[in-house]
Amino acid sequence: MGLYPDDIEAQASAIITTYRDRGWLIATAESCTGGLIAGALTEIAGSSAVVDRGFVTYTNQAKMDLIGVSAATLDAFGAVSKETALQMAHGALMRSGAEVAVAVTGIAGPGGGSAEKPVGLVHLALKTRSGLVDHREMRYGEIGRDQVRLATVRTALEMLAAAAQTPA
Template sequence: MSDGFSIDGELVAQAEALLDAARAKGDTIATAESCTGGLVAATLTAVPGASEIFERGFLTYSNAAKSAMLGVPVWLIERHGAVSEDVARAMAGGALNRSRATLAVAVTGIAGPDGGSDDKPVGLVHFAAGRRDTPMLHERVLFGDLGRNEIRRQSVARALALVAQLL
């Protein structure tokens, strides 16, 4: 990849297939994003007609935004860290609770190049996706230190794939 992130044709095709499947089932989608900085929403909305399915996106890069916009408890972030299964699940739940969407996906991780630690290295990303009144799906992925743009690109693809599992 180049120095900048671009939404490539493979991601758009994946988003289009997801939107078609959601449309067929009458579902709508909300996103709650941290390390991807809105790229999941941008990828979905790169598809013409996405407005029928994509309900809204929450860009919650800071911990304060996660709490204010999604209702993620401050104590949860303090106890587990923003990059954790618990926070990813709370973000997805908050996106469902604060939207009219029937499906939500959340992404929180460390894209780098800085910010990693021994416990939470660069390339660690937590995903959660759910439907109202059903158990939340969660994935913990350690992409490795592939570079910021590639971690974010792979995170978008993984987030779309996780939502597809709900359909």
């Protein structure tokens, strides 16, 4: 067994194979997962043919500086929002050579939640150069920081797998 649970490694391996066969590159923009999605993908031998780059943008300033999330979006909707996740995916795509970018922002806990944005809330977004846009709002609940982060990796990998089934 590697660093990640077997199901995550199996999904990451399938994604690496599928994307390599398509000649597609992936970029990630991660907040609450801190690079775990890129880490899961790069756990797989041969991933250098598929993983272009990953942005770990934990602070709002990093989101603005590295991937172009607007201050207005952060002010209006907050870091943990559909709008921010979509801008993160867009920014990662535009600042990379990738065909597909996936982005995540959420509240892993144990603190930091509110009634409107509880612990376990994660927004995931995916964007492709061909115009596909996917967004998922996940409410994993207070299952523990590690489990929220791993659940987010699983959902992001599901989104990447689904995107690979679309026309180029």
